[in-house]
């Protein structure tokens with residue numbers, strides 16, 4: 702099977718021909734339809750995450766995928782459409798086939814095309830974890846979502862609205878209209894307006910940018926408000942550590958979420974897709990079409 706792997710940290714990802722995976726007890730093989738790229742793939746490939754995720758080289762990149770069951774297993778029939786998130790230590794989603802425990806899979810949501818559904822696992826489930834499990838966002842609250850046109854942010858806007866919050870978002874350029882369309886009540890173009898001078902009394906900030914954006918976000922919180930961050934642990938912020946969890950992903954897949962797709966590239970163009978992701982300007986998800 703074809704797979705996109707790295708043979709050294711910092712090396713460009715390359716297409717390789719690898720043996721097809723063989724399922725063990727309780728495992729299934731999935732024919733991958735699409736995979737989604739996440740900033741974590743870049744961090745792992747660079748080697749900076751080796752302390753957290755001790756991956757073995759060569760390493761097939763990718764955690765998020767959609768596909769169809771190729772070999773039956775507990776609870777699954779051949780052909781069933783599924784989505785899932787692999788453990789980052791194992792990787793393996795940027796490949797024609799994946800082997801994994803049957804319990805890690807979730808039925809693909811019926812409201813999305815199977816290719817598009819590959820965009821859900823990490824980004825949508827992280828947004829859910831941050832807003833529901835960490836921040837307990839509820840109706841009547843004001844939530845500031847930074848980078849609302851990005852992968853996590855585009856889902857966070859939708860989830861915060863579903864929870865009944867008033868959503869203020871930051872974005873720039875074409876991202877402003879995108880954030881409005883996703884449901885944000887107010888969108889600040891961060892290149893033109895300083896959110897920290899403009900906003901006060903915010904209950905929850907979701908910071909997916911980090912650095913100064915996180916530091917300055919504390920000024921907009923009301924007393925007792927919560928800053929939740931995803932890029933890296935930061936003083937005074939609740940850090941979300943997203944671990945693969947099929948039960949959580951199943952809940953998120955049941956929501957009527959739109960997957961904002963920036964672009965879809967063939968697996969063979971994976972290295973180029975990752976270079977684009979590294980620019981940090983994506984509008985939603987970057988997908989790799991595998992089948």
Ligand SMILES: NC(=O)c1ccc[n+]([C@@H]2O[C@H](COP(=O)([O-])OP(=O)(O)OC[C@H]3O[C@@H](n4cnc5c(N)ncnc54)[C@H](OP(=O)(O)O)[C@@H]3O)[C@@H](O)[C@H]2O)c1
Nearest residue numbers: 740848850851852853873909931932941942943981982983
């Ligand atoms: N801790 C965890 O478990 C976990 C889980 C998921 C993600 N993460 C991390 O969370 C971060 C975000 O992930 P992602 O997938 O959402 O990234 P992404 O899709 O690559 O984010 C790109 C978006 O960020 C926006 N952006 C950049 N600078 C901005 C700023 N100063 N203000 C507002 N928006 C800005 C860009 O908009 P413009 O082009 O308009 O600038 C673009 O739309 C990454 O560091 C990722 O590793 C962590």
